[in-house]
Amino acid sequence: MKVLVPVKRVVDYNVKVRVKSDETGVELANLKMSMNPFDEIAVEEAVRLKEKGKATEVVAVSIGPREAAETIRTALAMGADRGILVKTEGETEPLAVAKILKAICDSEKPRLVITGKQAIDDDAGQTGQMLAALMGWPQGTFAHKLELDEHSARIEREIDGGLQSVEVRLPAVMTTDLRLNEPRYASLPNIMKAKKKPIEEKTPADYGVDAAPRLKVLKVAEPPKRQAGIKVKSVGELIGKLHDAGVL
Amino acid sequence: MPALVIAEHDNKSLKDATAKTVSAALALGGKVHVLLAGHHCGAAAEAAAKLQGVETVLVSDAPLYEHILAEPMAALILSLAERYDAILAPATTGGKNVLPRVAALLDVPQISEIIKVLGPNTFERPIYAGSAIQTVEAPPGKKVITVRTTAFKAAGPGGTAPIVAIPAGPDPGLSSFAGEALSSSERPELTSARTVISGGRGMQSGDSFKLLERIADRLHAAVGASRAAVDAGFVPNQYQVGQTGKVVAPDLYIAVGISGAIQHLAGMKESKVIVAINKDEEAPIFQVADFGLVADLFQALPEMEAELAKRGF
Numbered sequence: 001m002k003v004l005v006p007v008k009r010v011v012d013y014n015v016k017v018r019v020k021s022d023e024t025g026v027e028l029a030n031l032k033m034s035m036n037p038f039d040e041i042a043v044e045e046a047v048r049l050k051e052k053g054k055a056t057e058v059v060a061v062s063i064g065p066r067e068a069a070e071t072i073r074t075a076l077a078m079g080a081d082r083g084i085l086v087k088t089e090g091e092t093e094p095l096a097v098a099k100i101l102k103a104i105c106d107s108e109k110p111r112l113v114i115t116g117k118q119a120i121d122d123d124a125g126q127t128g129q130m131l132a133a134l135m136g137w138p139q140g141t142f143a144h145k146l147e148l149d150e151h152s153a154r155i156e157r158e159i160d161g162g163l164q165s166v167e168v169r170l171p172a173v174m175t176t177d178l179r180l181n182e183p184r185y186a187s188l189p190n191i192m193k194a195k196k197k198p199i200e201e202k203t204p205a206d207y208g209v210d211a212a213p214r215l216k217v218l219k220v221a222e223p224p225k226r227q228a229g230i231k232v233k234s235v236g237e238l239i240g241k242l243h244d245a246g247v248l
Numbered sequence: 249m250p251a252l253v254i255a256e257h258d259n260k261s262l263k264d265a266t267a268k269t270v271s272a273a274l275a276l277g278g279k280v281h282v283l284l285a286g287h288h289c290g291a292a293a294e295a296a297a298k299l300q301g302v303e304t305v306l307v308s309d310a311p312l313y314e315h316i317l318a319e320p321m322a323a324l325i326l327s328l329a330e331r332y333d334a335i336l337a338p339a340t341t342g343g344k345n346v347l348p349r350v351a352a353l354l355d356v357p358q359i360s361e362i363i364k365v366l367g368p369n370t371f372e373r374p375i376y377a378g379s380a381i382q383t384v385e386a387p388p389g390k391k392v393i394t395v396r397t398t399a400f401k402a403a404g405p406g407g408t409a410p411i412v413a414i415p416a417g418p419d420p421g422l423s424s425f426a427g428e429a430l431s432s433s434e435r436p437e438l439t440s441a442r443t444v445i446s447g448g449r450g451m452q453s454g455d456s457f458k459l460l461e462r463i464a465d466r467l468h469a470a471v472g473a474s475r476a477a478v479d480a481g482f483v484p485n486q487y488q489v490g491q492t493g494k495v496v497a498p499d500l501y502i503a504v505g506i507s508g509a510i511q512h513l514a515g516m517k518e519s520k521v522i523v524a525i526n527k528d529e530e531a532p533i534f535q536v537a538d539f540g541l542v543a544d545l546f547q548a549l550p551e552m553e554a555e556l557a558k559r560g561f
Contacts, residue, residue, distance in 0.1 A: 016510060017376045026380050038492075094348070095357050118492065122375050124360045129318065129348035138422035139318050141345050144485065154426055158485045159341040160439070160494065165426040166317065172422075178475065178492060179485055214357045218370065219383040226517055229538035231529075235551040238523065239559065241539050247443070247500040247521045248467070248561070 001150075001170075003046040003055045004110035005080065006101055007039040007062050009071040010121040025220050035071045038116025040078075041176040044183040045146060046114050047079035054148050055112075057081050061104055063088055063097050063211075069199055076194035077186035083199035088211050091122075096204070096211040098130035103207035105135055110171065112153065117142050117175040128175035138168035142177040250279035250303065252328065254321075254337040254346065257284060257292035259314075264440040265338035267402035270299050272395040273336045274403065275365035279303045281332070282409075285324055285416075287314035297409040305409050310416035315425040316342060322349035324417030329354060329390065339394040339495075340439075351392035358392045359384060363399035377491040377514035397439065398497035398518055431486055438489070441470035443500040444519070446489055448512075449476035450505020450526065450545055457483055459549040460504060466553065466561040472496065472516075474506045490515035505545045508533025525549075 011017055012032040020027050035043075049055035060075035062068040063086040072083035086100050105113065118125035132139035140146075140155030144163060147154040156165045158177045186194070204211040232238045242248045251273040256263040266282070273280045282296045285308045293307045306328070312320050325335060325346070335350060337343030339361045351358035364372040369386045371393070438444060445460050445467070457471065464471050472494070473487040489496055491514040501519035506512060508524070508531055516522070517536055524537035527544050534540040541548060 011376070013511075017379050019380050026376060093357050095352060095355075098352055120377065120491065123377070123491065124358070125344050126348035126351070126358050126360065129345065130352035130358075132318075133322065133349035133352040136420075136422075138420075139345075139349070140423075141318070142341060157341075159428075160486060162428065162430040162484065162486050164315070164428040166423050167426045168423045169421075177485070178479065214387050215359065216385040216387075217382055218385055220375070221381050221383070223374070223378055223381050226522075226536045228535045229522075229540065231534070231540045231542065233541075235541065235543075235548055235555055238539055238541050239552070239555045242500065242521070242523070243559075245521055245538075 001055050001111040002057045002059065002108065003049055004059050004061060004105065004108060004113045005039070005042045005046045005075065006113070006115050006127065007043065007060050007071050007075050008036040008119045009033050009062060009064050009068040010036045010119055013037055013120060019220055019222050023219050023221050025217070033067070035074050036116050036119045038118060038176050040183040041178070041180050042114040042116055043075045043078050043080060044181045045176065048181065049148060050079065059084065059108060059110070061086065061101065063092055063100055065089070072199055073194050074186065076197040077191045078184060079190070082197055084202060085199055086202045086204060088204060091213055092211050093213050093215065094124050094126035094130055095214065096209060097127050098134055099209045100204055100207050100211070101131045102134040103209060112148070112170060113173045115173065115175050117177055128173045132173035135171070137172050139173045139175070140166055140168050141175045143174050143180050144177055145180065146174060249331065249333040250281050251276050251334040251336060252332040253280060253282045254325065254335070254343065255282050255284040255292065255296055256338050256340055256342050257286060257289060259286045259289040260291050262292045262295035264402055265340050265397045266296065267299055268397040268400040269336050269338045269395045270302060270403040271400040272362065272365060273334065274301045276334055276368050281306060283325065283328065285313040285316065285321060287311050293411050297411050298405050298407050299403045300405065300407045301403055302407050302409040305411045306414050307411055308414050308416050312416050312419055317423050317425060318345045318349055319420045319422045320417065321346045322353065323420055325350045326353055327417045332390070334391040334393060336393045336395055338397045343394050347392055347394055354390055354392065356390050356392055358394065359386060360394050361396040362393055363396050374514070377511050378517065379510060396495055398495050431484065435464055436468060436470050438470040438472055438487070438494055439496055442498050443467045443469035444472050444496050444498045445469050445502040445504065446472035446474065446506060447477055447482070447504050448474035448506030449480060451477055451482055454482040456546070462553050463549065463556065466556045474512045503533050503537070504549065506533055507531045508536065
């Protein structure tokens with residue numbers, strides 16, 4: 001069974017982004033970029049499926065700038081077999097990403113697509129569900145645990161009240177939550193090996209997809225700042241202050 | 249054309265998130281209908297009919313919707329979509345699961361987690377864990393929107409909307425419910441509690457969360473946690489507050505042993521009053537706290553419980 005894993009290049013988890021002074025976006029120049037953390041979990045899950053003999057091939061796809069090839073290399077170093085880079089300029093909205101992925105699924109015919117539940121830059125959380133909808137496939141979002149059989153998957157999902165399990169027919173899309181697994185670090189030999197793995201380069205036009213954004217970003221601004229308050233010396237003083245503030 | 253709000257409920261009662269999403273829908277300027285799909289969900293439907301500003305409640309009561317699965321739910325919403333120019337759901341795990349499917353099948357972009365309605369087509373939404381606020385304009389056509397419920401006041405009671413039964417939509421037959429493990433807590437729900445007390449890595453174990461729970465019980469508070477505490481296995485995932493967990497905005501948020509990573513702040517910085525208890529006085533949480541106490545939590549928490557007991561809580 002072939003597993004497809006879309007991976008997104010995003011500003012690293014530990015970097016605090018700043019808004020551009022002209023409020024047209026956030027400052028991205030010279031920032032450390034990494035694979036979206038939820039996508040790392042997706043790659044890890046796919047590679048584990050391969051190691052268990054359940055998946056035969058893991059294909060990593062990235063839709064983004066030329067540099068997104070590095071993100072694919074990271075996936076290849078973790079154990080993915082080959083990559084597809086779909087080069088775009090500027091922001092590509094989840095719907096356009098889902099359409100490109102649909103075209104790739106139509107030709108690659110994976111039985112399972114594993115995406116992150118959200119990217120930590122736009123925090124949209126849409127791509128996996130949109131892809132599932134466009135393919136007419138079922139979905140298991142916010143996955144906590146996966147049990148994969150030949151024709152179906154049982155996915156335990158993290159929901160607001162606890163956990164829910166769903167049984168989905170394959171092919172399907174699964175989106176990862178944090179507790180699904182702990183992604184590995186690629187070893188040096190695997191990083192070297194990854195350099196020889198193939199990455200195919202494409203454009204949205206190759207798939208007949210118009211990747212132009214549909215939403216117009218009018219402004220990107222700093223959030224209102226919260227002022228630091230005071231330090232209290234004791235629990236007694238704290239309770240007194242909270243009482244005075246009327247929140248107890 | 250009116251807006252359609254997808255209700256969140258557990259068949260017996262309506263979730264607060266629905267009332268808040270109704271407020272966001274009313275801000276679009278048109279009429280608001282509520283769609284409630286469930287099974288034996290009459291009580292929840294009646295609660296929805298009482299929300300101020302709701303014109304009609306559409307109820308599809310069928311075994312298919314006993315547990316809401318994304319595929320049949322999206323199919324039902326789509327079957328109604330042509331009558332509406334906006335479809336809104338709360339940005340809960342329920343809304344986030346279903347709505348992107350609807351948007352994709354309508355071939356429109358989804359606008360995720362709006363925090364403000366500036367006009368019928370213009371919205372504010374946080375990006376980068378709330379480090380920036382984006383103002384976006386939707387193109388003409390249908391709008392599909394998830395709503396960050398902490399940013400909107402709940403629609404009040406006093407409505408008298410008619411409840412209209414509608415038939416179940418198609419069952420795509422792609423998925424089935426296979427069980428659930430829901431926490432059965434006597435405490436209020438994290439996202440609607442007026443007081444939240446959360447623990448972080450500093451708690452050191454799941455056992456020490458009992459110290460928080462004892463205070464929570466005195467304050468009728470919900471208990472939350474940072475991602476670090478959940479990843480360490482101290483408490484289950486549904487406790488997580490932050491960018492990738494729940495967003496809360498209570499009157500009082502007490503952060504205990506939480507350093508205050510941006511990803512955690514994203515989930516609680518709209519709280520009215522923030523208290524931080526941490527032994528590291530350099531912890532970033534103090535930069536957003538109204539009241540900070542530099543102390544060892546293992547001493548401060550029992551003291552706090554005793555102080556509250558003394559004051560009759």
